[in-house]
Amino acid sequence: MNLDEKKVNEYIKTTEKALKKIKVRVPKDINLEFAAYDFLDLAKRYYSDALYFKDKGDLVNAFAAINYAHAFLDAGARLRVFDVKDNKLFMVD
DSSP, X not given: OOOOHHHHHHHHHHHHHHHHHOOOOOOTTOOHHHHHHHHXXXXXXXXXXXXXXXXXXXXXXXXXXXXXXXHHHHHHHHHTOSOOOOTTTSSOO
16 A cells, blocks of 8 residues: 555644643543443544545545544553453453
8 A cells, every 4th residue: 555645744743743732631520431432433433434535545544544443442442441352453451
């Protein structure tokens, strides 16, 4: 697969900016059930986007979208709001 370097650099710069803005804050009233369903919904939406971009021949955005999808799955697994025990598919021990 040939990735467009310009597009990859855009994604890298966006993530770089986001990393600089992060401040860790753990709210006491967090609703983990809402977070779980939200992460799952976002993962499904990005998965759907990846299929859409792939069908249109836009492999760069398909690749980016599928990585976003899996990142939400991994985040849910790491927060333990998803019951997964497969360390080959998810970032869990």
